[in-house]
Amino acid sequence: EESSGAAFEALEDAIVGRNAKELQETIQSFFDKPVPAKHAAAALYYALDQTLDRLFVEPEPMRKKMPELAKLLERTADAAELKAELLVLAVQIGEAASKRNQGESRQMIQQAQKYIDEYYFEEISLESLSKKFYLNRTYFSELFKNETGWTFKKYLNHVRVEKAKQLLVDHELRPSVVSELVGMKDPVYFTVLFKKLTGYPPGEYQKKMAAVGI
Numbered sequence: 001e002e003s004s005g006a007a008f009e010a011l012e013d014a015i016v017g018r019n020a021k022e023l024q025e026t027i028q029s030f031f032d033k034p035v036p037a038k039h040a041a042a043a044l045y046y047a048l049d050q051t052l053d054r055l056f057v058e059p060e061p062m063r064k065k066m067p068e069l070a071k072l073l074e075r076t077a078d079a080a081e082l083k084a085e086l087l088v089l090a091v092q093i094g095e096a097a098s099k100r101n102q103g104e105s106r107q108m109i110q111q112a113q114k115y116i117d118e119y120y121f122e123e124i125s126l127e128s129l130s131k132k133f134y135l136n137r138t139y140f141s142e143l144f145k146n147e148t149g150w151t152f153k154k155y156l157n158h159v160r161v162e163k164a165k166q167l168l169v170d171h172e173l174r175p176s177v178v179s180e181l182v183g184m185k186d187p188v189y190f191t192v193l194f195k196k197l198t199g200y201p202p203g204e205y206q207k208k209m210a211a212v213g214i
Contacts, residue, residue, distance in 0.1 A: 008047045015051060015094040016139040023090050027083055037079035044086050045069060048093065054136055055097045062096055065089060097139065108133055109147040112140075113155070120159045121183040126152045160184060161197045168206040175202035 007029060014022035030047075031040045049066060052059035072085055112129055129152070130140035144152050160182040167178045179190035179202075194202045 008050065011044075011047050011090070012051050012054065012136045013138050015090050016055070016097060016136050016142075018091075018094040018098060020091070023087060023094075027087055027090065031079055031083060036077065037082055038073060038077050040079075041073055041082040041086060045073060048086070048089060051093060051136075055093065055139060062093060065092065105143050106147055108135075109144055112144065113148065116156055116159055120156065120163055121181060123183065124156060157193055157197065161194055164190070164194060164202065165198070165205070168202055169209045172206070172210075175206070178202065 007026070010022075010029075011026045014026050027044060030044045031037060033040060045066070049063070052062050056062060066089075069085055069089060072082065076082065112133060115129065115132070116124060126141055127137055130137045133140065135143070141152055144150070144155070148155060150158070164178050164182045167173050167181060168175065173181070175191065175194075176187045179185075179187040182190075184190040184193070191201050194200075194205070198205055200208060
């Protein structure tokens with residue numbers, strides 16, 4: 001099951017990346033398993049169907065292309081024919097995903113930003129947030145960068161450091177406590193990141209702001 005999960009994820013990444021060579025290799029990997037071609041094609045059919053739900057808020061228009069493929073699965077056991085048809089469908093899914101409604105994408109990323117702004121103190125990762133919005137990790141990452149101008153990681157770090165600055169100055173908390181409160185369990189990493197983004201270690205920043213009466 002674990003290997004199947006990895007194969008499904010590789011397929012999704014290849015579709016999102018619209019990489020024909022990777023798509024062909026991933027589809028071939030389904031057929032390389034010691035199972036009849038029909039079984040391999042059925043597993044791939046299922047994987048593509050699941051991908052629709054993860055890439056589209058409204059997957060039905062793309063799903064209408066699936067019945068013809070289901071009929072092909074019933075009609076033939078020829079591996080070459082099955083692979084060719086499945087590749088065509090995978091390419092079509094990738095093309096359609098790349099032309100998603102821009103307003104829909106923007107709204108989704110705005111919701112993701114709001115989630116980070118509100119729950120920055122939790123353990124948030126690209127993986128967990130993309131799953132929350134039922135999107136492929138790679139696709140979500142590209143959308144986030146395109147819509148915000150930030151990578152996911154840089155935006156999360158920015159929010160956490162801005163919150164940390166408030167806690168250090170307004171509440172005079174120790175840097176190690178602040179690190180925990182903004183969702184960063186490693187105080188050393190927090191110190192390095194804070195200095196990178198502000199120019200000062202947390203403790204020095206706190207003293208500097210106190211000295212100027214902020």
